[in-house]
Amino acid sequence: MRYLLLSVIVLLLLSCTKKQTPAIVLQTDFGVKDGAVAEVKGVIFETSPAIPVFDLTHEIPSYNIGEAAYRLQQTAPYWPRGTIFVSVVDPGVGTARKPVVLKTLTGHYFVSPDNGSLTWVAQKMGVVQVRQIDEILNRRPGSADSYTFHGRDIFAYTAAKLAAGKISFEEVGPKLPAGVVMLPYQQPVYENRAIKGNIPVLDPQYGNVWTDIDTSVFKKLQVRYNDTLEVKITHNDLLVYAGNLPYMRAFGEAGENDALIYMNSLMNIALAINMGNFSEKYKIGSGATWNITLKKY
Structure with missing residues (x-):
């Protein structure tokens, strides 16, 4: 009886110390008139149903990278360390702009095209490291010929693998210089x-x-x-x-x-x-x- 009670206590302690799956927070300019956002969430759910998924907004004005950058820095400080933000405002989708994951000094992750969307979080939250997503290893299977929906096929898929612990940050792809594309603006x-x-x-x-x-x-x-x-x-x-x-x-x-x-x-x-x-x-x-x-x- 004593051993049974001890086993129950050990199991309870293990369950209490189990690492929590980090949340994914989505931001896009997709709107909600069609199925694009649902497709993104479906890819995350298929990768791991245990990942909590939340919406920052899907109403960024079309192609407005500057507003995407601002809304990230507006919101991110109120989420816990380890949260993964996926921001897809990507007028250059399918071109040479780099898909990246940024890790900040605050312990947050940002999965996004490196097109200026990360300007404010890099400046205000600090940069630990930036890695370019390896599109061969970290791309949704069967999507190699899809060039216009990287939000679903690359960014959401990579974020889901990272949140689920299926890849480490180092396995996202090659390390880049510690910086991102910065938008010009008038500082006060x-x-x-x-x-x-x-x-x-x-x-x-x-x-x-x-x-x-x-x-x-x-x-x-x-x-x-x-x-x-x-x-x-x-x-x-x-x-x-x-x-x-x-x-x-x-x-x-x-x-x-x-x-x-x-x-x-x-x-x-x-x-x-x-x-x-x-x-x-x-x-x-x-x-x-x-x-x-x-x-x-």
């Missing part, structure tokens, strides 16, 4: 009592304008809540918007349909209209050619 700069930054993305649900001006740069203006700032937004150096806006803690501190400046959830400066849509009203876009200047009024 403080000079002459003003800050110039970039508008990398919009908040698509509400039309808020998100900038890359973080707290470390913004504090140089020595702004307090309810202070007014002069705001200018340019596109390709042409003025699109100019106005004086208050800096507030929350949307509800402004009157309905009034515009304001606030600190968003990523601790970057943003613009909004309380109960309205700033980007739609003023025809504001995002990307490397959209810049913003803030000056204390």
Whole structure:
């Protein structure tokens, strides 16, 4: 009886210490109107039904590598070490751009074409190593003649094998120099009592304008809540918007349909209209050619 009890305890301890299968988080510009996302998930499920699969988004604007890069760095810090992100915004699919897996200093993995999609996670989370996916060893069987759906045949398949422990990170493929393709963008700069930054993305649900001006740069203006700032937004150096806006803690501190400046959830400066849509009203876009200047009024 004693030995039976001991055996049960050992089995319980082993089950408690069993290594958990890491999650895969998917991001694409595929949309959900057809079966593309389901095909990707099917490949993962077929490789191992034990892999937890989650969606970051499948609504990245078509071919928008810059937004894919931003959404990865927006989301990844809130997932545990070991999580594997598959990001497929790949207008160069089937060409010479490299399929890679990036391991960051934070212990996350990013499976993606090396086309700029990894810009922000490489910069903010650090690079341990980058490996090029061996398309002979780590490609879905029977897909050699498929050139336009690497999201299913290479990226999802490799991520699934990695998550399931069927390959190690070293077995993904050959090691590359410790760097990835980086997108150019205007980093926030403080000079002459003003800050110039970039508008990398919009908040698509509400039309808020998100900038890359973080707290470390913004504090140089020595702004307090309810202070007014002069705001200018340019596109390709042409003025699109100019106005004086208050800096507030929350949307509800402004009157309905009034515009304001606030600190968003990523601790970057943003613009909004309380109960309205700033980007739609003023025809504001995002990307490397959209810049913003803030000056204390």
